[in-house]
Amino acid sequence: MGHHKSKGRRFPLLPLRGILVYPSMVLHLDVGREKSVKALDKAMVDDNLILLCSQSEVNIEEPTQEDIFRIGTVAKVRQMLKLPNGTIRVLVEGLERAEIIEYLDNEEFYEVLAEERPETETSDSEVDALMRTLLTQFEHYINLSKKVTPETLAAVSDIEEPGRLADVITSHLSLKIKEKQEILETIDVRARLEKLLDILNNEREVLELERKINQRVKKQMEKTQKEYYLREQMKAIQKELGDKEGRAGEADELRSQMEDKELPEPVREKVIKEIDRLEKMPASSAEGGVIRNYVDWLLGLPWSEKTEDDLDLDKAEAILNADHYGLDKPKERVLEYLAVQKLVKKLKGPILCLVGPPGVGKTSLARSIARSLGREFVRISLGGVRDEAEIRGHRRTYVGAMPGRIIQGMKTAGSMNPVFLLDEIDKMASDFRGDPSAALLEVLDPEQNNTFSDHFIELPFDLSNVMFVTTANAIHNIPRPLLDRMEVLNIPGYTELEKLEIAERYLLPKQKKDHGLTEEQLIINNEAILKTIREYTRESGVRNLEQQIAALCRKAAKQIVANPEQAIVVGPDEIKDYLGVPRFRYGVAELEDQIGTVTGLAWTEVGGETLVIEVTVVPGSGKLTLTGKLGDVMKESAQAAFSYTRSKAAELGIPTDFHEKNDVHIHIPEGAIPKDGPSAGITIATALISALTNRYVSKDIAMTGEITLRGRVLPIGGLKEKSLAAHRAGYKKILLPKDNERDLKDIPDSVKHDVEFVPVSHMDQVLEHALVQHSEVH
Structure with missing residues (x-):
């Protein structure tokens, strides 16, 4: 072809899309544009030669000069075939x-002047x-890539010219047009071979990576x-x-429960959503257990189950009276609730707080309330709860x-309207974990507790039908x-007579039964019980009394085992043999009138107490010393009494x-209790004046009242507990502030019968009653 070496020749140009033709390649092309x-057509008319150049972009229909690579391949057209759809192969x-x-310039087709670039033989x-x-390298490539057949390798191996070898190999690689064009444009044979080696190396690395990834994926697939x-x-x-299949079975079971x-x-929506989530969980997932637990709780709670209230007032009253002696106020309150329920049908559950010393039956009263209403009963103790x-x-x-105690209690109750007892609400503590009493506010507020929200359940729960008793x-x-x-319903404590009744009706029969004794085997008469109450216990409730009766029963049981035939009768004189030496002295603490000693009355958490206040005056320099475990309130009482005495010194x-x-x-x-104080102002003043004037104080008198600096007597709290204490200790006369007269109606008749109550409004009256002339004693 050497005779074409003028300044280029004219060629018709055929732009190729997505394909590239090398010298010495024979292939079919479909031409449609x-x-x-x-x-x-032009090529066929002339010498069958045409220039094939590739477009840089595949999708350009009408390429301009910029879109067509400058270097291409001169080719000879060997055959032409018109296909039915108008394209030519x-x-x-x-x-x-x-x-x-x-x-x-040619409007009809691309025509160019081109110069051939024969390759140098090296x-x-x-x-x-x-x-x-x-x-x-090509062999490696063939082994890795399954796209090239091994026969190709054989054909390629026979090629002797280096330039052609490079062209043929490149034509078999699946490369981008740009890379193939680079090889085509490299006229120098050695450079072309080196470039191709680079490309092959790259391809091989990519293929190896691909293979690795494929193997890994395959392994994963196999494992799955x-x-x-x-x-x-x-x-x-x-x-x-016969087991249901894992999670799906679990979900079906929960659905049927729902x-x-x-x-x-x-x-319902929440439960459905959670069951669906559970079903999709793999059996190994730990969260499945969490969801399962949650759904179980949602299904276990009484969202709409209720017990029917038994609205029979007489029956309820009979039950309350059978279970408890005394306690009129709390019983009345329950019956009122019942009556209102009967009229209104829907009343928000009241929240009662039973306050009183230990052993007066607060917890068992709550149980009886549930029994009288025909409701479920749940009790939780708040003693020592410090975590919100x-x-x-x-x-x-x-x-x-877990859900909190309230929701747990509701699940236990299994109904929306149980009687729910929160025991020991005053024993809650708060620390860094939050304040549980603040969390209880929502539970115990009738306005809020219809949408109580628990952190675990996260759905509002209605507590408004619950009758809370604390x-x-x-x-x-x-x-x-x-x-x-x-x-608040106060339960102040029991009088001796009430304790006697309780012992006879409840404690004795119960303890006899618990100790396996029949009615006849052990008889304890009333005087013996009264002696036990007076000399072996000093309490507001009946817990110690029950322990003493239990001790009697145990000792009797031991005797009966030794001698089955005998019946044991315990009278007041035999009590010592069973219970040992009396622990308390019954009767007046002071057996005779004393100077500077007065009995005061105090209120404590376990009921009323009598306390003896002593004053001694010795020569000195005017120091006032207070001893005994005094709270601030007591110290103030003492200071006030002292100042009053000083102001009245001349008159007295x-x-x-x-x-x-x-x-x-x-x-x-x-x-003394620092908060309430024993309200001992007048007591201290009386003792002080008695000591300073050397006059005796009547041994039969106990007193309670706070004092002002001018000698007025101020009202106090806890009168009922205090009078019971004075009665227990055998005092005959109680001085109380005039303003407390209204509280006398709460005092049991048996106490009023034995004790004279004297209302006083000024210190002068106190002294009139309390101080007696020495001559009267002797």
């Missing part, structure tokens, strides 16, 4: 590289080495398939054994999360906001400078 068909054979010099040992390396297969086998085995329950709409989560539950995300020993330990939400016939020449020591042996 109008310009391309015309270029072919041609067989071309690549001859030689050629470079476009310029485009000629043959030296380096090129041979390159060829060999190329073949080896294996697991799936094993799981299916397990399901089949479980089916054979159908059996009447759930409010929001709860105990009331409100934990968030479900924690390990071992118990406490002392009202001042209950946080104020909590107290506001409750109705005391030297006005007594406080400068004497030391006064006030001693109160029994402990």
Whole structure:
């Protein structure tokens, strides 16, 4: 072809899309574009030669000069075939590289001036080495890529010219047009071989990576398939054994449970959603257990189950009276609730707070309330609860999360309207874990508790039908906001007569039964019980009394085992043999009138107490000493009494400078409660005046009242407990503040019968009653 070496030749140009033809390649092309068909026609008319150049972008219909690579291949058209759809199939054979010099003006088809670029024949040992390396690399490539057939390798191995070898190998690689074009444009043979080696190396690395990834994916696939297969086998085995299949069976079971329950709409939706989530969980997932637990709780709670209230007042009253002696106020309150329920049908459950000393039957009263209403009964103790989560539950995300005690109690009750006892509400503590009493506010507020929210359940739960009963020993330990939400019923303690009744009706029969004794085997007469009450117990309730009766029964049981025939009768004189020496002295603490000693009355958490206040005056420099476990309130009482005495010294016939020449020591042996104080102002003043004037104080008198600096007597609290204490200790006369007269109606008649109550409004009256002339004694 050497005679074409002028300044280029004219060629019709056929732009190729997505394909590239090398010299010495023979292949079929489908030609469809109008310009391309015309270029072919022109070639056929001339010498069958046409220039094939590739487009840089595949999807350009009408390429401009910029879109067509400058270097292409001159090819000879060997065959032409018109296909039915209008395209032409041609067989071309690549001859030689050629470079476009310029485009000629031709509207119909692309025509160019091009110059052929024959390759230089180079043959030296380096090129041979390159060829060999190329073949080896190509072999690797074929092994890795399954796209090239091994026959190709054989065909390629026979090629001797290095340039052609490079072209043929490149034509078999699946490369981007841009990379193939680079090889086409490299005219220098050695450079072409090196470039191709680079490309092959790259391709090989990519292929190896691909293979690795494929193997990994295959392994994963195999593992998953294996697991799936094993799981299916397990399901089949479980089916054979009659177990329901894993999670799906669990979900079905929960769904059928859900159908059996009447759930409010929001709860139902939540349950359905959680069951669906559970079903999708793999059996190995730990969260499945959490969801399962949650759904179980939602299904276990009484969202709409209720017990029918037994609205029979007479029956309820009979039950309450059968279970408890006395306690009129609390019983009345329950019956009122019942009556209102009967009229209104729906009343928010009241929140009663039973306050009283230990052993007066607060807890058992709550039980009887439930029995009389025909409701379920749940009790939780709040003693020592310091964690807010105990009331409100934990968030479900924690390990071992649970609902709070309230929701647990409701699940136990199994109905929406139980009687719910919160025991020891005054014993709650608060620390860094939050304040449980604040969490209780929502539970115990009738306005809020219809949508109580527990951290675990996360759905509002209605507590408004619950009748809450709380118990406490002392009202001042209950946080104020909590107290506001409750109705306080005081249970002050029992009189001797009531204790006697309780012992006869309840404690004795119960203990006899517990100790396996029949009615006849042990008889304890009333005097013996009364003696036990007076000399072996000193309490407001009957817990100690029950322990003493139990001790009697045990000792009797021992005797009866030794001698089965005998019946044991215990009278007041035999009590000592069974219970040992009396622990308390009954009757007046002071057997004769004393100077400077007065009995005061105190209120404590365990009921009323009598306390003896002693005053001694000794020569000195005017020090006032207070001893005994005194709270601030007591110290104030003592100071006030002292100042009052000083202000009245002249009237009382005391030297006005007594406080400068004497030391006064006030001693109160029994402990005082700092909050309430024993209200001992008038007691201390009386003792002080008695000591200073050397006058005796009547031994039969006990007193309670606070004093002002001018001698007025101020009202006190806890009169009933205090009078019971004075009665227990055998005092005949009680001085009380005039303002407390209204409280006398609460005092049992048996006490009023034995004790004279004297209302006083000024210290003068106190002294009139308390101080007796010495001559009267002797």
